[in-house]
Amino acid sequence: MYKNLIQAIQKKVIGNDFKIKISLATILSGGHILIEDLPGTGKTTFAKSLTSAMNLKFKRIQFTSDLLPSDIVGYTYLKNDEFIINKGPIFTNIVLADELNRASPKTQSAFLESMEEKTVTIDKETFELPNPFSVIATQNPSDLSGTSLLPESQLDRFTISFSLEELDKNQRIEMLKSKNENILIKSEFKFENSIEQISKININDNVLEYLDNISEYIKDNYNNTHISPRCLKQTINLAKSLCLINSSEYVTYQEIKDVVPYVLRHRLNIVEKNEFFNFINNEILNKVPLPDDK
Template sequence: MQERLPELNKKLDAVRTSIAEVIVGQQALIDKLLNALLCNGHVLLEGVPGVAKTMMVNSMANALDASFNRLQFTPDLLPGDVVGTQIYRDGTFETERGPIFANLVLADEINRAPAKVQSALLEAMQEHQVTLGQQTHKLPEPFMVLATQNPIEQEGTYALPEAQVDRFIFKLIVDYPTMDEEHIILRRMAKTAPKVSVTQAASLEDILELRRHLDAIHVDEKIERYILRLVAATRDPSAYGLDELKGYIRFGASPRASIYLALAARGHALLRGGEFVVPDDVKAVLHDVVRHRIAISYRAEAEGLNSDAILERIVETVPVTE
C-alpha cells in the first residue's frame, strides 16, 4: 500500500495543476474539496455569485474524469426532479433516474428549494442510495454532493434542516480573489470563448485507492482526546474556562463533528504527505467542520460574533494535552 502512495500523491498534485488551468488562486479551497472527496463527505459552499463555485466543481470533475450533474434549485422543484421517478408505460413501471445519479452533484442555491426537496437528498447523502417505489438504487462511487448557497439574498429562500446541514463534512466560505488574481482572471476570461475545460489528471479508481490509504493514517489517542475536548467546549464552554462564550452558543456540535474532525484531519495529513495526524491537522480543518454545527445566540449576532470567532477562542483556550 505504501509503495503506491508517492505515485498517488503525484496524481493529486497533477489534479491541482489541472484545475489551476481554469481556476485562478483558491488553492486552499481546492485542497479542501479534494479532502472532502477523499473523506467520502459532502460540502456546503457559501459565497456571493460570480466567484467560480460552479466552474470549480466542474473542473474537479473533469480532472478526475468523473460524471457531473448540476441542479438549479428553485421554489417549484419537486423531489422527483432530483432523485427520479417511476413512469407507467406499456403496462409496467419504468424507472427514470434523476440527476442525483452522478459522481459529483452540484446543488446550486440549495436553500431556494422547499424542505421536501432538500430532504430528498438526505437518503442519498447518508446512504449513497435512492429509493424509487419499492426499489433501491445504489449511487455511483465515489459520490459527493456540493451544495451552494448565496449569503446575500434571503428573500424566497428556505433554511436548511439541521439534520441535513449536519451531514455536510465541510462548510466552506468562498471569498473574493485578490486584485492580482482577479487581473489574471480578467485576462483569461474576458473573451468570447474562454478556456473552461481542464485536462484529466487522475481517475476515480485513484480516489478510491487513496481512501484506503487515508483509513491507514494513524490517529493517536491523545489526538482523539484533543478532538473530543474541542467539540465538548462548544457544548459546555464553562468547563474549559470559557465563561464568556456561554451566552453566545445556543447549542453545540453533534457527535458527528467529532467523527468528521478525525476523518478530515486524516485527509489533511494525507494531502500534506504525512503518515499520522498532528494537532495542526486538527486545527486546520476545525473551522470548516464545525462552523455549521453550532448555533449562535441572538446576543452573539448583535455583538457581531460568528461561529468562526467563537471557534478561534476555543482553539486558543483548549489545551492540546490534558
C-alpha cells in the same frame, strides 16, 4: 500526484488554495461540501473544476422554487403494462446542487437519505448510489429574496462549508485576463487508489482526545450548541484525507486545527460568518489545551 491535481484545478480557479485542498480531502473522505456566497462569485466553476480534475462523473441540478423531489431522485412510470424506473440526476459520483436553498424544504429533504446512507428510495424500492458519491451544494445568503433556510438535519450532513475568498488586486487582474473558461482539466487521478491509502493513515488516541475536548469546550461555554457524533466522525475522516494530500502518514493536532473551522462553520451560529474563522481559532482552538500539555 495530489500536487499535480491541485495545480490542474488552479488553472481554472484563481486563489482559494487551501479551500481547493480541503475540498479534495472532503470528497476523498466521502463527505459533502456547502459553498455559501453571493451569485457570480465562481461557486459553480469551483465545483465543476474539482470534479473534472478527479475524473469522476458529474451532474448539475439547478434548484428552483418549483423543483420536485422526483426531479432529483427519479420516478416510476407505466409502459406496456410494466412499471419502469427512471433514475434521476442524483445517480452520479458528484452532484452539484446549485442554489440549494432556493427550493422548498420538501425538495431539499430529497437529499437526506442519499447524503447519509448513500442510497435512494423510489416508490419503496431502494437503490445504491455510485461509489464515490458526494454532494457539492451552493447556496445564496439567506437574506436574499427567494431563499429558504436549510434544516439543521441537512446542514449536519455537510462535512464542511465556506465562502470563496475575495481576490486581491493582482488576482482580480489575472482573472480578467484569463481565457481559461474552456480549458479541459486532465489528470491521472484514480479514486480507488486514494481510498486504500487513506485507510492506512493512523490517528493517535491523544489526537482523538483533543477533538473530543474541543467538542466538550463548545458545549460547556456556548449554550444551545450541538456537536453531533456524525460531525466528529466527519472531522476524523477529513483530517485523514488531508494527511494523504499532505503526504503524511498520521494525523497530528495541526490537521484537526486546520479542518475544525470548516467543519463547524455551518453548525454554529455564534458570530457573523465573515468573523467565524478568527473566532474559532482565537476563542476555541487557542483555549483548548493539548492533551500532552496537561
